[in-house]
Amino acid sequence: MTEQYSGGYSAQIIDQFKQRTFSNQGAFLQSYLSAGLSVLDCGCGPGSMTLDIAELVNPGQVFGIDSSPIQIEQALITQKERAIINASFVSGSAYSLPYVDEQFDVVFAHAVLYHLKKPEQALAEFFRVLKPGGLVALRDACHSGDMMMPESTDLMAVWGTIEKVFKHQGGNIYFGSQHKKLLLEQGFQHIKVTCSYDTFASDIEKDSIRSYWQQFLNLDHRQLILDQQWLTAIELEQQCKALDEWCANPASFFARARCEAIASK
Ligand SMILES: C[S@@+](CC[C@H](N)C(=O)[O-])C[C@H]1O[C@@H](n2cnc3c(N)ncnc32)[C@H](O)[C@@H]1O
Numbered sequence: 668m669t670e671q672y673s674g675g676y677s678a679q680i681i682d683q684f685k686q687r688t689f690s691n692q693g694a695f696l697q698s699y700l701s702a703g704l705s706v707l708d709c710g711c712g713p714g715s716m717t718l719d720i721a722e723l724v725n726p727g728q729v730f731g732i733d734s735s736p737i738q739i740e741q742a743l744i745t746q747k748e749r750a751i752i753n754a755s756f757v758s759g760s761a762y763s764l765p766y767v768d769e770q771f772d773v774v775f776a777h778a779v780l781y782h783l784k785k786p787e788q789a790l791a792e793f794f795r796v797l798k799p800g801g802l803v804a805l806r807d808a809c810h811s812g813d814m815m816m817p818e819s820t821d822l823m824a825v826w827g828t829i830e831k832v833f834k835h836q837g838g839n840i841y842f843g844s845q846h847k848k849l850l851l852e853q854g855f856q857h858i859k860v861t862c863s864y865d866t867f868a869s870d871i872e873k874d875s876i877r878s879y880w881q882q883f884l885n886l887d888h889r890q891l892i893l894d895q896q897w898l899t900a901i902e903l904e905q906q907c908k909a910l911d912e913w914c915a916n917p918a919s920f921f922a923r924a925r926c927e928a929i930a931s932k
Pocket of ligand 1: 672674684687709710711712713732733734735738759760761762776777778779782783
């Protein structure tokens with residue numbers, strides 16, 4: 668399977684993911700969780716939301732799995748800091764989960780499937796490890812719903828490059844809108860679809876997303892972009908400058924559309 672996660676694992680990016688909370692990013696699932704449930708957080712990243720879930724379902728057990736040992740190392744550090752004992756973390760793949768059939772009440776995957784080349788294979792694994800009647804909960808970006816304001820041709824060009832990188836690495840920036848179709852194909856029932864936004868409007872929020880995309884373009888995927896001749900070095904510089912200008916505009920904001928789906932086995 669030729670697929671490479673495009674999000675990056677620098678300390679700066681991991682720090683940004685650590686700011687995510689289940690009460691913000693997982694709000695669509697929160698009312699379904701109660702004490703005693705066993706939960707899998709697949710593609711858990713640095714584990715901030717996994718640990719929030721562990722607090723909610725305590726004494727239920729929560730399992731975080733991520734393909735990156737770097738993320739798991741971070742998750743274990745945060746677990747120790749927060750002194751949470753009903754969570755465990757392991758590195759492994761969504762395509763081949765190291766769990767027995769029908770182990771979990773809930774499988775949560777936040778901002779993971781849109782990075783995968785074969786999301787249907789991951790969903791088939793989620794189905795396998797869920798108990799009958801168990802819930803899968805997905806949240807993924809869908810770029811057609813994004814608002815990066817004020818709109819400009821320069822920013823559209825930036826998104827054109829981001830899309831090319833994602834596609835090349837196996838992902839799909841429009842994936843969120845596919846949840847319902849893929850869940851039906853995998854045999855899930857009672858599918859509830861909602862949408863929400865992650866917004867970046869304060870100076871600090873805008874700066875974090877500016878630096879995230881600049882690192883994505885100019886550091887993590889610079890060589891790929893130049894090798895594929897999607898941009899010249901000068902054009903790449905211009906796209907990074909467009910992000911600086913967007914960020915410096917007091918009227919600008921970014922609202923990232925996230926499609927959400929909850930379904931049962
Ligand atoms: C955008 S991050 C999201 C992390 C976390 N769920 C969050 O929202 O903060 C996507 C995560 O999925 C992981 N990942 C990518 N491909 C994976 C796979 N095939 N199996 C398991 N994890 C994977 C990456 O290592 C990364 O940590």
